[in-house]
Amino acid sequence: xxxxxxxxxxxxxxxxxxxxxxxxxELQGILLKGVFVGGGSIGFAMIAVVIxxxxxxxxxxxxxxxxxxxxxxxxxxxxxxxxxxLLDYVFPYCFVATCAIVIPLFRNAETKKSKIWLLVLxxxxxxxxxxxxxxxxxxxxxxxQSGFAFNLNxxxxxxxxxxxxxxxxxxxxxxxxxxxxxxEYRAPSLxxxxxxxxxxxxxKRIKALDxxxxxxxxxxxIFGFVYYLLKYxxxxxxxxxxxxxxxxxxxxxxPDYLVLYVTGALLILFTVFHIIKTILKKPNxxxxxxxxxxxxxDNAIYGLAIAIKYYNxxxxxxxxIEEHNALLEPYWRWFFVGVIVAVLFAIIYVxxxxxxxxxxxx
Numbered sequence: 001x002x003x004x005x006x007x008x009x010x011x012x013x014x015x016x017x018x019x020x021x022x023x024x025x026e027l028q029g030i031l032l033k034g035v036f037v038g039g040g041s042i043g044f045a046m047i048a049v050v051i052x053x054x055x056x057x058x059x060x061x062x063x064x065x066x067x068x069x070x071x072x073x074x075x076x077x078x079x080x081x082x083x084x085x086l087l088d089y090v091f092p093y094c095f096v097a098t099c100a101i102v103i104p105l106f107r108n109a110e111t112k113k114s115k116i117w118l119l120v121l122x123x124x125x126x127x128x129x130x131x132x133x134x135x136x137x138x139x140x141x142x143x144x145q146s147g148f149a150f151n152l153n154x155x156x157x158x159x160x161x162x163x164x165x166x167x168x169x170x171x172x173x174x175x176x177x178x179x180x181x182x183x184e185y186r187a188p189s190l191x192x193x194x195x196x197x198x199x200x201x202x203x204k205r206i207k208a209l210d211x212x213x214x215x216x217x218x219x220x221x222i223f224g225f226v227y228y229l230l231k232y233x234x235x236x237x238x239x240x241x242x243x244x245x246x247x248x249x250x251x252x253x254x255p256d257y258l259v260l261y262v263t264g265a266l267l268i269l270f271t272v273f274h275i276i277k278t279i280l281k282k283p284n285x286x287x288x289x290x291x292x293x294x295x296x297x298d299n300a301i302y303g304l305a306i307a308i309k310y311y312n313x314x315x316x317x318x319x320x321i322e323e324h325n326a327l328l329e330p331y332w333r334w335f336f337v338g339v340i341v342a343v344l345f346a347i348i349y350v351x352x353x354x355x356x357x358x359x360x361x362x
Contacts, residue, residue: 018048021046093130131166131173224264299337
């Protein structure tokens, strides 16, 4: 029983944090886009992998990074070769899970100050491993220095790749380390290792949720996955180019459809696990509510990120006020709907917790 609960919770956490990390990655891609035109951005998306690695271990952390990398690859890859794809898309976030090296020391640390410093060290190790992946990609496959907004006077490729990648990875490591330290200081339970004792959630059977929550979530998940996956596939726009005499393959997909069909796929995953647990008379309503609420929050953050991205587009494309508002309106609506749904699930979670607590006391 304990093992099954742990597996389900681990899968849910990997999916939730991978989705959240992908949304953060999309958000940070908006920043300094004109500077890092050859790829790379400043932000703290690495925190998703760090949290999972500290809570669940290195392998779940690697899986979280792998999902984030594959989602990033799905939005619009720039392909020179198989190895370049691995170094630029597949491996980088996986390597962030090397922060797990310090986990044994972190779990045995006796003071909060020691835990914070070990956490910062772990982020630096994971960030450096990610930097190395991008560095070798730049060294091996990108010798054209037009990918940086500043003139480096035909610097040697090894030095150019070092400067380019450290220019955004350095701030990423600092921001992620600062965020991790702040979380450990204010909410240390987020990095707490999840063992058998704190995995157990004894939920009472709430039949109304069996007949409402499971069918509704499954129906929405199936529709969202099938419908938006098809729209995502049909949004494909491919192109070929040349780079230093090599053929470059690229593709563009609509990232909005990607977020929606991934949300649908995760809803199906969570619901199927919960239906199985319900059939076995071991439902975990609170975990299901947390999963659904987290997906709603992910979508709210994504809607906000794209709204920010398009906020100043009227100046670049000389849109009228009406055209600009029409461009922004769907994403503001997306944001507010996500927030409302997340708050609704938070209220349901509190009501369920109080109901179970009262029944246990009686």
